[in-house]
Amino acid sequence: MSNLNQLDIQSLLAGYEKKQFTVSEVAESCLKIIGEKNAKLNALLEISSEKVMKRAKELDGQGSSSGKLKLYGVPIAIKDNFLVKGWQCTAGSKILEGYRSPYTATSVKRLEEAGALIIGKANCDEFAMGSSNENSAYGPCRNPWDLERVPGGSSGGSAAAVAASMCPAALGTDTGGSIRQPASLCGLVGVKPSYGRVSRYGIVSYASSLDQVGPLSQTVWDSARVLEVMSGFDPHDATTSKMAVPDFTQSLRETSLSQVTLGIAPAWLEGVDSDVKKAFDASIDALKKSGAKIIEVDLPRTRYSLSVYYLIAPSEASSNLARFDGVHYGFRAKDFTDSETLYRLSRGQGFGKEVKLRIMLGTYALSAGYYDAFYLKATQVRRLIQQDFEDAHKKCDAVLVPTSPSTAFKLGEKSDDPLKMYLSDIFTLPVNLAGLPGISVPCGLDQQGLPIGLQMIGRPFDEAKLLQIAKSHEQIHGVLKRP
Numbered sequence: 001m002s003n004l005n006q007l008d009i010q011s012l013l014a015g016y017e018k019k020q021f022t023v024s025e026v027a028e029s030c031l032k033i034i035g036e037k038n039a040k041l042n043a044l045l046e047i048s049s050e051k052v053m054k055r056a057k058e059l060d061g062q063g064s065s066s067g068k069l070k071l072y073g074v075p076i077a078i079k080d081n082f083l084v085k086g087w088q089c090t091a092g093s094k095i096l097e098g099y100r101s102p103y104t105a106t107s108v109k110r111l112e113e114a115g116a117l118i119i120g121k122a123n124c125d126e127f128a129m130g131s132s133n134e135n136s137a138y139g140p141c142r143n144p145w146d147l148e149r150v151p152g153g154s155s156g157g158s159a160a161a162v163a164a165s166m167c168p169a170a171l172g173t174d175t176g177g178s179i180r181q182p183a184s185l186c187g188l189v190g191v192k193p194s195y196g197r198v199s200r201y202g203i204v205s206y207a208s209s210l211d212q213v214g215p216l217s218q219t220v221w222d223s224a225r226v227l228e229v230m231s232g233f234d235p236h237d238a239t240t241s242k243m244a245v246p247d248f249t250q251s252l253r254e255t256s257l258s259q260v261t262l263g264i265a266p267a268w269l270e271g272v273d274s275d276v277k278k279a280f281d282a283s284i285d286a287l288k289k290s291g292a293k294i295i296e297v298d299l300p301r302t303r304y305s306l307s308v309y310y311l312i313a314p315s316e317a318s319s320n321l322a323r324f325d326g327v328h329y330g331f332r333a334k335d336f337t338d339s340e341t342l343y344r345l346s347r348g349q350g351f352g353k354e355v356k357l358r359i360m361l362g363t364y365a366l367s368a369g370y371y372d373a374f375y376l377k378a379t380q381v382r383r384l385i386q387q388d389f390e391d392a393h394k395k396c397d398a399v400l401v402p403t404s405p406s407t408a409f410k411l412g413e414k415s416d417d418p419l420k421m422y423l424s425d426i427f428t429l430p431v432n433l434a435g436l437p438g439i440s441v442p443c444g445l446d447q448q449g450l451p452i453g454l455q456m457i458g459r460p461f462d463e464a465k466l467l468q469i470a471k472s473h474e475q476i477h478g479v480l481k482r483p
């Protein structure tokens with residue numbers, strides 16, 4: 001069988017079951033396309049045919065038990081801010097150049113225990129700060145739909161790898177939109193689970209009260225499968241929930257929309273590109289025709305999300321990134337004379353521009369005299385944003401909004417203007433602030449043929465319902481073909 005790299009997870013598992021191909025054959029097919037496409041796309045920062053083929057052969061040896069393993073022989077790319085033992089972990093930063101992971105993140109470990117095959121480490125914005133992947137110290141990643149355009153960020157490499165059929169799924173992290181926005185710009189499904197659903201142990205912390213791990217894939221079923229494998233309590237992460245993890249793929253069998261109420265917030269949609277708005281409206285109409293009840297909801301305080309996020313996230317980042325000092329990890333500047341210059345030079349030369357900007361912002365917001373006015377105030381407004389969603393979710397099962405106000409933009413188009421860039425996440429940030437699950441699903445193409453994403457925002461820990469609604473939408477629209 002040719003083009004094994006193009007199969008989604010569900011088809012791969014079915015093929016293994018029928019012994020139509022081996023894991024080694026699938027791995028070779030993925031590596032071949034990576035070899036052909038990665039130089040242009042720069043989606044993967046570390047590729048190791050040796051590690052991949054060794055693991056593939058191991059999995060082939062376990063073939064008889066394959067049915068029990070939920071991700072048997074499934075190639076998955078991992079964003080380069082996850083630790084995976086033996087692989088590099090740069091978080092897209094020069095300060096971690098050459099750093100090798102001493103252990104494996106819980107989420108990735110669970111994937112491996114379920115039989116997954118790690119195919120490579122994916123490019124990302126430095127320390128996951130960005131919306132275009134242009135902040136990577138290892139060069140930008142490009143969008144497989146149009147090489148002149150960005151794949152979104154910060155999990156741009158993860159999205160580009162899946163969209164380019166290098167693998168059927170990838171892991172990303174989402175602090176303010178970094179899974180959903182690139183999924184939207186690359187025509188994929190991307191899930192940010194509820195805060196506490198998936199362990200953060202072994203990921204490079206950006207803003208600890210917002211960071212979550214999640215999947216990107218071509219179909220809803222595939223994301224559901226990856227999510228159910230990696231979710232659940234982890235003794236290594238005190239913020240993970242002990243709540244039971246439903247069998248998400250099983251629950252996709254019930255997808256009737258007749259009992260479903262969906263909320264839209266018209267006031268929120270101002271400033272959205274007209275093609276995006278059109279596709280959004282068409283999706284709402286289609287869901288309505290299929291039986292969903294559509295109501296209007298009001299989320300008055302979400303308009304403060306950008307300000308709140310850009311106080312909380314940099315504040316937490318400035319504290320988390322204090323550990324990169326040239327002593328403990330990675331890059332150390334030369335020519336230092338004492339410990340003070342060692343820190344200053346290593347951080348000065350190791351961090352990129354955007355990261356420095358955020359550290360300065362965060363340090364300022366946390367400093368004595370400003371803490372109450374900025375950081376504390378932001379956490380109070382955050383609570384109000386959460387309240388808005390609580391109120392909305394009393395009336396509807398999910399709130400629907402475009403994932404991003406525009407489709408993929410050109411490289412360089414927003415990189416000189418931080419505010420313009422920050423605005424790409426206007427619809428995703430509030431979801432992290434409220435700790436809710438959010439999913440982006442493809443809902444059409446704009447006039448240039450670029451994918452548009454629809455975001456659904458669910459109740460806390462009700463990923464099952466959210467995935468069901470997403471699946472219904474996919475049944476109406478069909479699965480978007482990769483470019």
Ligand code: GLN
Pocket residue numbers: 128129130131153154173174175176177178179206313425
């Ligand atoms: N673009 C946002 C930021 O730069 C969100 C990034 C993310 O979710 N990691 O902070």
